[in-house]
Amino acid sequence: MRVLAMLDGxxxxxxxxxxxxxxxxxxxxxxxxETVLVVxxxxxxLDAHLERLARSAALLDLPEPDRAAWRRCAAAACAAWxxxxxxxxxxxxxxxxxxxxxxxxxxLGTPVPELVLxxxxxxxxxxxxDRGYEAGTGERAPWLLIGAKSLSYATNMAAQRYAxxxxxxxxxxxxxxxxxxxxxxxxxxxxxxxVLRTPPATAGLLPGTTQQQLFEAAEEAGWVTKVxxxxxxxxxxxxxxxxxxxxxxxxxxxxxxxxxxxxSTHDATLRELLRL
Ligand code: PLP
Numbered sequence: 001m002r003v004l005a006m007l008d009g010x011x012x013x014x015x016x017x018x019x020x021x022x023x024x025x026x027x028x029x030x031x032x033x034e035t036v037l038v039v040x041x042x043x044x045x046l047d048a049h050l051e052r053l054a055r056s057a058a059l060l061d062l063p064e065p066d067r068a069a070w071r072r073c074a075a076a077a078c079a080a081w082x083x084x085x086x087x088x089x090x091x092x093x094x095x096x097x098x099x100x101x102x103x104x105x106x107x108l109g110t111p112v113p114e115l116v117l118x119x120x121x122x123x124x125x126x127x128x129x130d131r132g133y134e135a136g137t138g139e140r141a142p143w144l145l146i147g148a149k150s151l152s153y154a155t156n157m158a159a160q161r162y163a164x165x166x167x168x169x170x171x172x173x174x175x176x177x178x179x180x181x182x183x184x185x186x187x188x189x190x191x192x193x194x195v196l197r198t199p200p201a202t203a204g205l206l207p208g209t210t211q212q213q214l215f216e217a218a219e220e221a222g223w224v225t226k227v228x229x230x231x232x233x234x235x236x237x238x239x240x241x242x243x244x245x246x247x248x249x250x251x252x253x254x255x256x257x258x259x260x261x262x263x264s265t266h267d268a269t270l271r272e273l274l275r276l
Contacts, residue, residue, distance in 0.1 A: 001083035005076040007069050007105040014108065023104055025094025029152035031104070032056035035185075037246045038087040038109065041078045044246065046071065048209040052149060053091060059148040063103060065093060070107075077109045086112045088247050094151065116248050119169065120276075123252035124243055126183065127168035128232055129159055135175040135203040135229070146204050156184040170243060172235070172256060179203050180230040186245035187211040188230070188253075190238040191266050195224045203229060210244045210274070217273040232256065240264025249276055 004014040012018060025031040034049040043049075050067045057065055074089060081087050087109045094104040138146035145152070159171040163184075172188065173181040180199055182188055187208030189198045196218050201207040215225040235241045241253040241261055252267050254260065 001081075001111055003077045003080040003087075003109040005073045005080070005107045005109075007066070007073050009069075009072040009076045011076060011080055012106070018106065019094075019104060020097050022097050023094055024096060024098055025092070025104060025151055027098070029150065029154065030060070031092065031094030031151040032060060032062065032149055033093065033151055034091040034149060035246055036074065036089040036091065037112075037249070038074075038078055038081070038089050040085050041081070043074050043078065043089060045209055045213055046074060048212065049091070049246075052207070052209060053093065056148040056150065057093060059142070059145055060095075060150060062093065062095060065105075070105075073105075073107050077107045081109050083109075083111055088112055092151070112247060119243075119248055119251040123254040124169040125167070125255045125258075126170050126172040126243070126253055127163040127166055128172045128174050128257055129162065131173040131175055131181055131204070133175060133204060134177045135179040135181075137175075138204045139202065147201055147206060149206055153185075160184040167258070168255075170251075172232075172253075173205075174232060175204060178231060180232060180235060181205045182208075183243045183245075186243035186248060186251070188235070189214065189242045189244050190230065190235055191240040191264065191270075192234075192238055194222070195226060197226045197228060197230060197234070199230050200227045208244060210246050210249065214244060214250075214270065214274055218270075221269075221273060236261065238262070238264075240266040240270075242267075242270065249274055 002014040004012045034053045037044045089109045096103045163171040182205040243251045
């Protein structure tokens with residue numbers, strides 16, 4: 001079950017070829033994307049995703065995305081979906097065919113992968129891996145596109161494969177100077193008592209829309225939230241640590257480098273805060 005919608009709101013056949021071989025999204029990973037969770041036909045926090053799509057596009061000097069058109073496109077995909085209640089909707093915007101200056105834009109809806117559903121239920125074992133740059137590198141080297149959700153995810157996927165080849169489910173990226181960053185496709189949130197913490201974007205990571213949603217709901221429910229640098233010891237000593245992202249939502253971190261974390265009493269509460 002898959003649906004494909006173009007930016008003008010028309011539907012296309014997801015089984016037919018769509019991209020030209022010289023599209024720069026294919027040739028160089030030159031483009032940006034968002035992954036939106038749709039539940040019962042309604043995209044979750046679409047505004048926050050479109051906001052980040054615009055920020056990512058600006059970092060790559062792509063034309064500003066037309067938000068009304070993207071809403072129309074997402075609505076067309078949601079209306080055409082007759083699969084399970086949850087759909088993964090990937091919004092893709094590439095620089096288009098070399099020399100034309102016309103971006104390629106589409107939204108592809110697919111079911112939530114079984115692996116992701118399992119990680120929501122069972123949690124994840126992570127391997128802490130060096131990201132290869134120091135915290136703060138993004139500000140010194142904006143061409144690395146560290147805060148952009150660019151299509152160039154090959155290194156993230158390579159790190160994930162490395163983790164899986166070494167008896168873990170996912171990677172926990174750490175900067176070369178020892179600061180916790182994020183996972184391959186998720187933010188990291190830790191709890192100490194009733195304080196939730198996540199590292200700042202300036203450390204060199206993608207600001208997460210789900211982490212932000214979680215923190216807003218948590219604050220309303222009386223938690224203290226802090227966006228501040230974290231060390232690996234802060235994760236190891238936590239009363240709960242999670243990978244947090246739009247589709248996976250919350251996956252409890254069970255171990256880091258094979259060292260088990262304390263069982264968390266907060267997991268159910270955080271799930272309620274995200275209305276899981
Ligand atoms: N960090 C990275 C590198 C990601 O790819 C993602 C999402 O895919 C996230 C964090 C979490 O972002 P969000 O909660 O907006 O899905």
